[in-house]
Amino acid sequence: DGGITQSPKYLFRKEGQNVTLSCEQNLNHDAMYWYRQDPGQGLRLIYYSQIVNDFQKGDIAEGYSVSREKKESFPLTVTSAQKNPTAFYLCASSSRDSSYEQYFGPGTRLTVT
Amino acid sequence: SQKIEQNSEALNIQEGKTATLTCNYTNYSPAYLQWYRQDPGRGPVFLLLIRENEKEKRKERLKVTFDTTLKQSLFHITASQPADSATYLCAPPHGSARQLTFGSGTQLTVLP
Numbered sequence: 477d478g479g480i481t482q483s484p485k486y487l488f489r490k491e492g493q494n495v496t497l498s499c500e501q502n503l504n505h506d507a508m509y510w511y512r513q514d515p516g517q518g519l520r521l522i523y524y525s526q527i528v529n530d531f532q533k534g535d536i537a538e539g540y541s542v543s544r545e546k547k548e549s550f551p552l553t554v555t556s557a558q559k560n561p562t563a564f565y566l567c568a569s570s571s572r573d574s575s576y577e578q579y580f581g582p583g584t585r586l587t588v589t
Numbered sequence: 590s591q592k593i594e595q596n597s598e599a600l601n602i603q604e605g606k607t608a609t610l611t612c613n614y615t616n617y618s619p620a621y622l623q624w625y626r627q628d629p630g631r632g633p634v635f636l637l638l639i640r641e642n643e644k645e646k647r648k649e650r651l652k653v654t655f656d657t658t659l660k661q662s663l664f665h666i667t668a669s670q671p672a673d674s675a676t677y678l679c680a681p682p683h684g685s686a687r688q689l690t691f692g693s694g695t696q697l698t699v700l701p
Contacts, residue, residue, distance in 0.1 A: 480632075507686065516598070518678060518693040519633070526686050534688065566632050576687045577623065580632030 479503065480581035482567050487586045489561075497552045497584045499567035508550035509578065511566045512536060519566060525550055526572070554586065561588045591617045591683055593692035601698045602669055610664040610695045612679030619681035622662050623689065624653055627676045633691075636677075637664075669699045 480501045489495045501508065507526050511519040521534030525544040539558025544550055550569075554561045564585050568578040596611035612622070621640040625633035639646040639655045639662065646653045652665040666673050676696045680689040 509688065511691075516693070518593075519691040521688055521690075524686060524688050532686070564630075568632070576682060576689075577635045577638060578633075578689060580634070583630070583632050585630075 480567060480569055480579055482565075482581035482584050485582065485584060487584055489586070489588050491588055492556045493588075494553055494555050495561075495586065495588075497554065497565055497567075497586070499550045499552065499581060500548055501550075501567075501569045501579075501581075502548060503569055503571070503579060504547070505569035505571045505579070506547070507570045507572060507576075508544070509568045509570075510534075510540075510542065510550070510552045511568065513564045513566060513583075522552065522565075554588075561586060591615070591690055593679060593681065593690055595677075595679060595692040595695045598693070599696045599698065601700060604669060604671060604699055604701050606669055608666040608669050608673070608697055608699070610677050610679075610697065612662040612664065612692055614660050614662075614681055617681075617683060618657065618660075619683065622653075622655060622679060622681045624662075624664050625678045625680060625691075627678060627694065629676075633678055666697075669697075671699045671701050674698045 483498045509524045510522040523542040525531035541553045567581045570578045592615045594613045624636045627633040639653045654663045676694040678694045680691045
């Protein structure tokens with residue numbers, strides 16, 4: 477079964493703690509993306525990566541960090557510097573050979589109290 | 590800066606009617622535009638892509654138009670069904686990596 481997996485589905489953390497969200501894909505896609513979605517709002521791009529060992533900041537990268545050591549994996553760390561970390565986080569991937577259609581994971585809902 | 594606007598946050602229509610959703614963009618000229626469907630608590634799912642040289646694209650009961658002069662895309666669902674109830678997002682690309690900019694979406698409810 478090809479696709480993108482994100483874990484966990486729900487995550488609770490105390491304020492001041494860093495937390496890492498997992499994203500794995502077996503679609504052999506080069507590009508991967510992280511988005512944040514707040515209630516009633518669209519998706520906002522946090523970071524993206526077009527190739528292994530390379531990534532770029534999106535529109536709202538402050539307080540987040542990523543790594544891309546393997547093609548299949550693109551973990552996102554929400555640091556204590558992120559002022560409003562509670563949100564729905566979505567990971568996506570796309571192939572540079574196609575129309576850049578993005579395939580999304582099921583999302584992780586992070587709650588920080 | 591680039592901006593995407595989708596008409597009205599919510600749209601209610603009667604089953605069997607045609608739903609029309611609007612996406613307007615400003616300050617850039619995308620080579621194509623994508624439409625996604627998102628159900629509550631889930632990730633978006635790709636529906637259709639339309640390129641700037643295509644006036645119209647169809648897939649089953651879905652139809653998308655792209656007017657580069659008006660800077661607008663229209664998304665139609667004909668013979669709508671309650672199962673079509675979801676939020677629909679338009680997403681033109683920007684940047685060298687063709688990263689997508691998503692509109693805030695239109696929440697469609699099809700009433701039985």
